[in-house]
Amino acid sequence: MHRSGPRRAALAVASTAAALLLGGAAAATASAASGPVLVDDWGPRCTTTGNLCVFETEWFTGRVALYEGVDTGCTTAPFGILANINMTDRPVTFYENPDCTGASVTEPAGNFHSWKSRGPMLSFRS
Template sequence: MHIPGLKRAAVGVATMSAALLIGVVPGTASAASGPVSGADPSQCGVAGNVCVWEGAFTDRWALYEDLGTECVTAPFGMLATVNMTDRRVDFYPNGDCTGTPAHSEPSLGLHSWKSVGSLYSFRVS
């Protein structure tokens, strides 16, 4: 789902609020060292952050802050993301950012890709 303009940020915040209501289980999740530990789902709506989910905005999740362009291997197979960076994020089928990107999420985008299947790494472009 891609919503133009500022509406995307509002949808991201609404999605995070819904995740809190349905009881999303926090991940153990920073960019260089891995996900932010003890994160709150509301942080997924903060500019510069990327959140990923094991399910379609359900199950385990992880928050990443201060991402550079290095490859990030997720602690689980990902099926959804919220990209609050000002750059595109490319998701890969392998754990080392190799293979053709199976999904690219634009800046301020949120998306679930159940039809693609789990992806295991990502890189901010």
């Protein structure tokens, strides 16, 4: 493990908290039905009310997929998810298999979390 990992995680959490307090204003352009938008600068876009961002690493780095309008249907992720920012108004359940089956973890609305110890999740639904 890199020694800078915990510092980057703390920075990511602090950045997310600051963005939540300031209120992100950028609009997203994808829904769970239409698929994700892969983004480089996740700050304000991932903290906009109604959006869900999923991350490839537990440090909120690597590939980032942005979704708007997450619904109750099963969505297969474009990569294994190890962290999320759920700015929707509903809990989102993440699953270990690509068809919303297997072990799961549910993240509440308005929350961000990572779960390296659980392994990557491959699908989700609201």
